[in-house]
Structure formats: C-alpha cells, structure tokens
Amino acid sequence: MPHRGTLAQQTTELLQQLIRNRCVNDGTPDSGHEIRTVRTLQQFFAGSGLEGIVVEPHPGRASLIVRIEGSDRSAPTLALVGHTDVVPVEEAGWEHDPFAAEIIDGELWGRGAIDMLNLTASYAVVTRALAEGVPGAARFRPRGDLVFAAVADEENGSRFGVQWLTENRPDLIDADYVLTESGGAHAGPQPSLTVMVGEKGIATRRLLVRGTPGHGSAPWGARNAGVIAAEAVTRIARFRGTTVISPEWRAYVDALAYDTETSAALTDPDRFYDALGSTGALAGFAHASTHTTISPNIVRAGEKGNVIPGEASIDLDIRILPDVSADDVEGYLREALGDLMDDITIEGDLYGASTVSPLDTPVVEALRSAVRRAYPTAELLPMLGVGGTDGRFFRRRGVPAYGFGVLSERWDYGRFRRLFHGHNERIDLDSIDLTVSALDRVVREVLGE
Ligand SMILES: [Zn+2]
Known part of the structure; x- marks a missing residue:
C-alpha cells in the first residue's frame, strides 16, 4: 500500500x-x-x-x-x-x-x-x-x-x-x-x-391576518390587512419574551472573561438587555442563546394595485429553547400581538423539540x-x-x-x-x-x- x-x-x-x-x-x-x-x-x-x-x-x-x-x-x-x-x-x-x-x-x-x-x-x-x-x-x-x-x-x-x-x-x-x-x-x-x-428546536407558524377589502382610492378608516400585518411584524420584532440563562450560556459568558459587571448582567434575566450591546459581533448569537426567537421572514399582502387587501399572511421562523412547549409558543405569540389577535389566526403545528x-x-x-x-x-x-x-x-x-x-x-x-x-x-x-x-x-x- x-x-x-x-x-x-x-x-x-x-x-x-x-x-x-x-x-x-x-x-x-x-x-x-x-x-x-x-x-x-x-x-x-x-x-x-x-x-x-x-x-x-x-x-x-x-x-x-x-x-x-x-x-x-x-x-x-x-x-x-x-x-x-x-x-x-x-x-x-x-x-x-x-x-x-x-x-x-x-x-x-x-x-x-x-x-x-x-x-x-x-x-x-x-x-x-x-x-x-x-x-x-x-x-x-x-x-x-x-x-x-x-x-x-x-x-x-x-x-x-x-x-x-x-x-x-x-x-x-x-x-x-x-x-x-x-x-x-x-x-x-x-x-x-x-x-x-x-441545539434549539423549531416551531414554524403562519399568522393569517383578516381585514376588510375595499377600493384603494379611499383608504381612510379602512381595515387594510397589510397595515395590520405591518403592525404585527413590528410588535413581534420588539417582543422580548422570556430571558433564560442556561448552564451552557453561563459557561460561555465565563469563558469570554468580560468585566465583572458585564458578565453579571449577561447572566441576569432582568439586566440581560443592558449588556447585550457590549457583546459586539456576538449579539445575535447571545440573544438567540437565551431566548425563544421569533423571526417574521415572509410577509404577504395584496394582489392588485387598486384594491385594499382583505387578507395577509406572515410566516414565522420560531427557534425554541429546551423545555419550551407548543403551548408556550402560542402564549408568546398572543403576548407579543396583544389586541391584534382579534384579527389574527395562528396556523401550523410543526414542533421539533x-x-x-x-x-x-x-x-x-x-x-x-x-x-x-x-x-x-x-x-x-x-x-x-x-x-x-x-x-x-x-x-x-x-x-x-x-x-x-x-x-x-x-x-x-x-x-x-x-x-x-x-x-x-x-x-x-x-x-x-x-x-x-x-x-x-x-x-x-x-x-x-
Ligand atoms: Zn453544515
């Protein structure tokens, strides 16, 4: 050989x-x-x-x-x-x-x-x-x-x-x-x-948004599903949910050897966001490591240029932490969307722990x-x-x-x-x-x- x-x-x-x-x-x-x-x-x-x-x-x-x-x-x-x-x-x-x-x-x-x-x-x-x-x-x-x-x-x-x-x-x-x-x-x-x-689990969901169709020439007071969807996307993007400090995250912060104050904040659910900015290029990872994340990645509304859309949809990429159930996911969405839930139905049941x-x-x-x-x-x-x-x-x-x-x-x-x-x-x-x-x-x- x-x-x-x-x-x-x-x-x-x-x-x-x-x-x-x-x-x-x-x-x-x-x-x-x-x-x-x-x-x-x-x-x-x-x-x-x-x-x-x-x-x-x-x-x-x-x-x-x-x-x-x-x-x-x-x-x-x-x-x-x-x-x-x-x-x-x-x-x-x-x-x-x-x-x-x-x-x-x-x-x-x-x-x-x-x-x-x-x-x-x-x-x-x-x-x-x-x-x-x-x-x-x-x-x-x-x-x-x-x-x-x-x-x-x-x-x-x-x-x-x-x-x-x-x-x-x-x-x-x-x-x-x-x-x-x-x-x-x-x-x-x-x-x-x-x-x-x-690794985190996954639970994709689709939000169906209901408005009222109408003529695009008179938008005042209309219930435009696209406008409601935009508000829903904004609320989801601002939603912080629950900060969970896992043993893996705590060990990671220790290894990074930040100053004492930063390390303490990054491992404290109540102060996590105060220190998130100091993680620099790792911020997205730091956030995703400590949260069930919800990313609105596909947003659809409207089909014709002069028609106010009566329906819209938002596809959510949801990555779940350990011990988060399908019911928890629904709870997060209801909390994030608040009163918009009157016009929204959550679809999908995919759940991978x-x-x-x-x-x-x-x-x-x-x-x-x-x-x-x-x-x-x-x-x-x-x-x-x-x-x-x-x-x-x-x-x-x-x-x-x-x-x-x-x-x-x-x-x-x-x-x-x-x-x-x-x-x-x-x-x-x-x-x-x-x-x-x-x-x-x-x-x-x-x-x-
Ligand atoms: Zn690979």
Missing part, C-alpha cells in the same frame, strides 16, 4: 475536490447533486477494502455510508456524520472563486471550507487510515464499529439525507455516539474550545483529551447551537451527538459564524491539520483496541 502523505495533506486534497464538486443545495429537489461527491469518495476509498453502501432517495441526492466492523459486538460504536452539500453563493461578494478551492496565504478558499466539507473530508481520511493502517506500524483493530456517513441535503432539512436514513435505513447509520459539525472555535483569553452538545446530549460520556472525555493535545490548558466549552444540524436526528433517537473540531487560534466564534454561509468562506491549513489529528485520536480512543 503506497504511503499517501500525512492525514492533513490527504484532507486538504480531498477537501479541494469536495469544494470543486459544487454540490450546491438551493432547496429544490433537483439541486445538490451530491452524487458527485459520493463518486469522489468511492474513488478515495478504492483499494482500501472499504466499499460502503450508496442510497439515492431522489436522482442525484446520494449519500455514502461505510462501516468498519469492530472485533467486539458489545463495544461502543461511533459514527462520523458529514454532509456533502453546501449553500449557494453570491459570487459578487467573493474575493476569490468560491468553487476553485485555491490555497492563498495558507488558507483554502471555497464554499463549504468550514461548513462542513473540511470535517467530511477529515472523517473520510480518518476512516481510510483506520482501515489501511500506517505502513510499518501495527494495524489498529477497533473493538467497536466505526461508521462514516457522507450525507446529502443537510442544508435544506435533510429530507434526502439523514432524515431519510433514520426513517428508511436506520440500520446503516446505527451507532452509540455521533460526531458532526460544528465545534472547535475559541472563546476568551483562557483557551476554551466550543463543542456543540445540543430542542435536543441536548449528555456531557458525562466517554466520547466527551476523548474530545477533551484530543483538545488538550493541541492546547494543553484548554477547556471544552459545551454550547447549545442556535441553528439546526444533522445531530438532532440522532439525539431524538437517544444517541448523543456532538459538534466537534479543533480550529487554530484565529477562530473565535464571531468569525466562525460570519463565515458560515457567508462570503469568502475559507479555512486555514493549520486548522485542517489540528482537526484531522484530533479526530484520528478520538476515533482510536473511543473505539479502543
């Missing part, structure tokens, strides 16, 4: 191919084309004895799942779950071609470089290294199974990816623990690296020791993600899932969030090296020998 260079070099080269595959998921079923990356990965694994299984619930929306069987059926199993799709780009906002995967001044540029093709490539490299062994070294034999899953459609709710797998082929991705995106950013002067232990993984698992221990290998005095900083990842599908089945990586010190959480889905997405080669080395250690430690 030829030696193919270090894990970091292999990851860099594979990541470049994954970026160039341009698996852009624009939300339509015929986008994504993740089959391209499945083929790239099949070539990557060729000759290693790893074949895997391909599923394709819709033409082009393919996922590849590889399992290395362990020697002990009672030993814990681990799945590395990486999505292969990326979100669209606005090319005009980029300084370099988002799909050329050029390395410029030690950084690899391209859509997906940090979300999360870097991890998907690392998972593949670690998996192949485990199967092939290192030339000259004794071959590592895992006790528990290792699963590598390169999955489609994470960027649009995972209908053709992990959701499909959990509903139709749970046997393929079955594992005791899961690693996925998104962790590894730094917080504060004392080194603390983020590990995503859970927030999910959180335990911290007292052997995997978290392995993550901690891998982080300390890179940063000897570092602490793990458990975080609740404010968006959604494939981790939720596993946590809902009782399988702990952690968002893990090890990034270089240039990555604070503000930069991390800005480049996620942003212009000029890129990753430095040091971070690729740190992450793949850490994953290699974690896999070997968790699966034992």
Whole structure:
C-alpha cells in the first residue's frame, strides 16, 4: 500500500475536490447533486477494502455510508456524520472563486471550507487510515464499529439525507455516539474550545391576518390587512419574551472573561438587555442563546394595485429553547400581538423539540483529551447551537451527538459564524491539520483496541 502523505495533506486534497464538486443545495429537489461527491469518495476509498453502501432517495441526492466492523459486538460504536452539500453563493461578494478551492496565504478558499466539507473530508481520511493502517506500524483493530456517513441535503432539512436514513435505513447509520459539525472555535483569553452538545428546536407558524377589502382610492378608516400585518411584524420584532440563562450560556459568558459587571448582567434575566450591546459581533448569537426567537421572514399582502387587501399572511421562523412547549409558543405569540389577535389566526403545528446530549460520556472525555493535545490548558466549552444540524436526528433517537473540531487560534466564534454561509468562506491549513489529528485520536480512543 503506497504511503499517501500525512492525514492533513490527504484532507486538504480531498477537501479541494469536495469544494470543486459544487454540490450546491438551493432547496429544490433537483439541486445538490451530491452524487458527485459520493463518486469522489468511492474513488478515495478504492483499494482500501472499504466499499460502503450508496442510497439515492431522489436522482442525484446520494449519500455514502461505510462501516468498519469492530472485533467486539458489545463495544461502543461511533459514527462520523458529514454532509456533502453546501449553500449557494453570491459570487459578487467573493474575493476569490468560491468553487476553485485555491490555497492563498495558507488558507483554502471555497464554499463549504468550514461548513462542513473540511470535517467530511477529515472523517473520510480518518476512516481510510483506520482501515489501511500506517505502513510499518501495527494495524489498529477497533473493538467497536466505526461508521462514516457522507450525507446529502443537510442544508435544506435533510429530507434526502439523514432524515431519510433514520426513517428508511436506520440500520446503516446505527451507532452509540455521533460526531458532526460544528465545534472547535475559541472563546476568551483562557483557551476554551466550543463543542456543540445540543441545539434549539423549531416551531414554524403562519399568522393569517383578516381585514376588510375595499377600493384603494379611499383608504381612510379602512381595515387594510397589510397595515395590520405591518403592525404585527413590528410588535413581534420588539417582543422580548422570556430571558433564560442556561448552564451552557453561563459557561460561555465565563469563558469570554468580560468585566465583572458585564458578565453579571449577561447572566441576569432582568439586566440581560443592558449588556447585550457590549457583546459586539456576538449579539445575535447571545440573544438567540437565551431566548425563544421569533423571526417574521415572509410577509404577504395584496394582489392588485387598486384594491385594499382583505387578507395577509406572515410566516414565522420560531427557534425554541429546551423545555419550551407548543403551548408556550402560542402564549408568546398572543403576548407579543396583544389586541391584534382579534384579527389574527395562528396556523401550523410543526414542533421539533430542542435536543441536548449528555456531557458525562466517554466520547466527551476523548474530545477533551484530543483538545488538550493541541492546547494543553484548554477547556471544552459545551454550547447549545442556535441553528439546526444533522445531530438532532440522532439525539431524538437517544444517541448523543456532538459538534466537534479543533480550529487554530484565529477562530473565535464571531468569525466562525460570519463565515458560515457567508462570503469568502475559507479555512486555514493549520486548522485542517489540528482537526484531522484530533479526530484520528478520538476515533482510536473511543473505539479502543
Ligand atoms: Zn453544515
């Protein structure tokens, strides 16, 4: 077996191919084309004895799942779950071609470089290294199974990816623990690296607003549904709801090492808003970490230029904290809208609870020791993600899932969030090296020998 260079070099080269595959998921079923990356990965694994299984619930929306069987059926199993799709780009906002995967001044540029093709490539490299062994070294034999899953459609709710797998082929991705995106950013002067232990839930709703139609030439005193909707949107935007200080948020504020007064205010529900401004680029994240958020994202009213609309609708993107029920969501909306509720009906019942993984698992221990290998005095900083990842599908089945990586010190959480889905997405080669080395250690430690 030829030696193919270090894990970091292999990851860099594979990541470049994954970026160039341009698996852009624009939300339509015929986008994504993740089959391209499945083929790239099949070539990557060729000759290693790893074949895997391909599923394709819709033409082009393919996922590849590889399992290395362990020697002990009672030993814990681990799945590395990486999505292969990326979100669209606005090319005009980029300084370099988002799909050329050029390395410029030690950084690899391209859509997906940090979300999360870097991890998907690392998972593949670690998996192949485990199967092939290192030339000259004794071959590592895992006790528990290792699963590598390169999955489609994470960027649009995972209908053709992990959701499909959990509903139709749970046997393929079955594992005791899961690693996925998104962790590894730094917080504060004392080194603390983020590990995503859970994420908020979701409850989308539509508000139907009733007015009275009339002629646009005489608007005085009209009950224009568009005007009522505008007032409703404004009230929702101003609504503060309940500030909840979770243990994860408290730990995060501690790690950031603000001055005592700011830290105290940021962890006090009554004074939270006084200090929110001092969090700078983290303000949106700080707010979303401590609130069930309601964002009015689609507002529709009117069809004809001279007719006062009798109906309007507002689509709400609602992200819920742990322990918030569907009834609580309705309560927040009634409180925010007040007397406007006379003209408004709440529609929709979608409810996906927030999910959180335990911290007292052997995997978290392995993550901690891998982080300390890179940063000897570092602490793990458990975080609740404010968006959604494939981790939720596993946590809902009782399988702990952690968002893990090890990034270089240039990555604070503000930069991390800005480049996620942003212009000029890129990753430095040091971070690729740190992450793949850490994953290699974690896999070997968790699966034992
Ligand atoms: Zn992602």
